[in-house]
Every structure is written in C-alpha cells, then in structure tokens.
Amino acid sequence: MENDITKNTVTPAAERMRRYRRRRESGQQCITLTLHKYQVWGLVACGFLDKDQRQNREAIADALRAYLSDAMPRIE
Secondary structure, rough: OOOOOOOOOHHHHHHHHHHHHHHHHOOOOOOOOOOOOOHHHHHHHHOOHHHOOOHHHHHHHHHHHHHHHHHHHOOO
C-alpha cells in the first residue's frame, strides 16, 4: 500500500521556488524593505493608504506598489 501522505506533499522549499520562478517569469522581484513611520504617514497623506491601515503590512505593501506605479513611467 502506498503512503498517501508523502505522495502529494509539497515542501516549503519547493513552494518558495515555484513562487520565485513565477515572479521571475512575470518580470517581478521580491525585496525586503524597511519604512519609517513618516514614510507610512506619507502614503496616508498622498491618499495611497487609509489611516486605519497603518499597521497592516499587506495594505502598506499595496499602497507602496500603487505609489510607485503612479510615480514612475512604465518602461518595457
């Protein structure tokens, strides 16, 4: 009898590699970025982030992506 547990198990390392390859194929990069409080408040002041979402990391990342998309010309 086969061991069903190991048959379809994907390791965390394999999943990270899949995400990395998907990002690379789509022209994206993943970075770690440290922001100061005044930079987060700047995103609020510019209208990219809701004041109540200042502690939400995903909301801050979305706001920063929107800010960069708005501020930079798209060059392909």
